[in-house]
Amino acid sequence: MLTCYQPAAIAGKWLPLEKDGLHDTSNPGLKLLQSPAEALANLPPDNAGNQVNWHKAMEQGLINPRSSLSGAKEPEILDLDILMEDTRGALMVLFPHKVHTQWLDCENCHEKLFKYETGATPISMGDILNGESCGVCHGAVAFPLTECNRCHKIPREQ
Amino acid sequence: MAQKLHKGLVLLSVACLSLLLSTPPGDAQAEYGDVVMNKYSDDAGIRPVVFPHWFHRVRFRCKVCHADLGFKFEVGGNDVNMLKIIDGEYCGACHNGEIAWSVENCDFCHSGVPGTPTQVHESTLQKLIKPAGAPK
Numbered sequence: 016m017l018t019c020y021q022p023a024a025i026a027g028k029w030l031p032l033e034k035d036g037l038h039d040t041s042n043p044g045l046k047l048l049q050s051p052a053e054a055l056a057n058l059p060p061d062n063a064g065n066q067v068n069w070h071k072a073m074e075q076g077l078i079n080p081r082s083s084l085s086g087a088k089e090p091e092i093l094d095l096d097i098l099m100e101d102t103r104g105a106l107m108v109l110f111p112h113k114v115h116t117q118w119l120d121c122e123n124c125h126e127k128l129f130k131y132e133t134g135a136t137p138i139s140m141g142d143i144l145n146g147e148s149c150g151v152c153h154g155a156v157a158f159p160l161t162e163c164n165r166c167h168k169i170p171r172e173q
Numbered sequence: 174m175a176q177k178l179h180k181g182l183v184l185l186s187v188a189c190l191s192l193l194l195s196t197p198p199g200d201a202q203a204e205y206g207d208v209v210m211n212k213y214s215d216d217a218g219i220r221p222v223v224f225p226h227w228f229h230r231v232r233f234r235c236k237v238c239h240a241d242l243g244f245k246f247e248v249g250g251n252d253v254n255m256l257k258i259i260d261g262e263y264c265g266a267c268h269n270g271e272i273a274w275s276v277e278n279c280d281f282c283h284s285g286v287p288g289t290p291t292q293v294h295e296s297t298l299q300k301l302i303k304p305a306g307a308p309k
Contacts, residue, residue, distance in 0.1 A: 029204070036201030037209065037285060037294060039220050044280025051204050054231060064205040065227045080234045083241060084266060090234065118230075120240040146298040151246045152235075154297030156206040156226050 029055060029066065064158050070114050092116045097133055098169060107169040201286075207294040209285050213254060221285035242266050248298075249291045 029051035032038045038045055051065070058078065059071035072078045082090045093116045099108035115124070128148060129136045136148075143150035144160060154160040204227050211221035229238070238244045242263060245251050251263065258265035259276055267273040274281060292299050 030202055032203075032284075035203035037203035037207060037223055037289065039284060039286045042220065042280050042284050044278065045284060048281060048284065049228060051225075051227060054228060067227070069230065078231050080230060080232055081237060082234050083237060084233075084272065090236075118235045120236040123236060123240055123246075144297060145302060146296070150297065155246075155248075155293045156230075156235075159205065159295075160297050 061158070063162050064156075070117075073117060090117055091121070093121075099138070102167060106164070106167040107171060108166045109169050110166070201289070201294065203294050205295040208248060209289050209292045209294060210253065211285070211289060211291045212249065212252070214283060214285075215287060219279065220283040220287055221289050221291075222282045223285045224282070248293045248296075 031050045031052070032045055032048055033040050055065060055067050059068040059075065060066060061068040069078075073080070082088045093112040095112040097110040097112070099110060102108055125131055128151060129138075138148050142148045143153065146154065149166075150160070153166075158165060203223070204225060206226035208224040208226065209221050210224060214221040239246060243251075244263065253263045255276070257263055258268065261269065264282070265276070268282075269275055
């Protein structure tokens with residue numbers, strides 16, 4: 016079903032900046048900027064977003080992004096999965112804190128977007144598609160909303 | 174029956190979403206998550222800024238900018254201007270000639286096609302809610 020989705024850049028075919036239509040080709044500084052292919056080609060591939068599996072890239076040590084400007088601070092990782100059961104006809108959602116805390120601070124989500132208490136914050140696909148809730152990141156920078164089964168992956172017991 | 178209908182609706186929604194997301198609003202086909210910042214640039218006669226998330230997340234986790242530096246998760250929601258940057262706020266926390274290139278390299282950040290509106294390029298919001306991408 017989702018094979019009809021053709022992202023702007025197909026895996027391994029990142030457009031150079033001078034051909035992406037967003038950068039001004041008359042800019043003399045353009046040739047000094049790194050091209051996406053140069054940075055991304057050696058990272059684990061994905062079929063959506065930047066065509067990079069950013070989580071794997073970090074897990075495999077291929078990238079080691081800093082947790083603070085100086086790089087002196089270690090991230091505070093929380094290894095806690097949350098099962099969201101009320102997903103109507105869709106598969107249930109499993110939310111992994113671990114991968115999220117590898118990139119983010121608790122305060123990025125709590126309590127502006129989500130209350131600490133499990134189940135206390137209503138979440139809907141309508142809000143997410145509108146760039147709210149999970150959609151603040153997913154559909155903008157984190158993997159896009161075409162990837163339903165990355166969140167909705169837990170079958171209900173019959 | 175009701176369950177079948179529900180499943181059908183879910184599949185239909187997914188199909189519509191896929192179709193909508195497959196159609197870029199403009200000609201530009203830059204990287205997912207590239208942010209165009211054009212709150213002041215056009216009016217100031219300089220190219221809009223293209224901020225590549227992909228480049229920055231190789232080097233920094235999201236929290237560094239979005240928690241420590243105070244960038245809100247909202248396109249256009251941050252009042253970033255050159256005065257603040259030169260004063261060490263926002264981009265200026267790194268782009269000071271020590272961690273990253275300094276502000277005299279205007280062309281490196283101000284690299285977008287003039288007239289391109291503020292947007293998160295390739296985002297769902299851009300494609301479904303507020304289509305933008307073609308020059309004004």
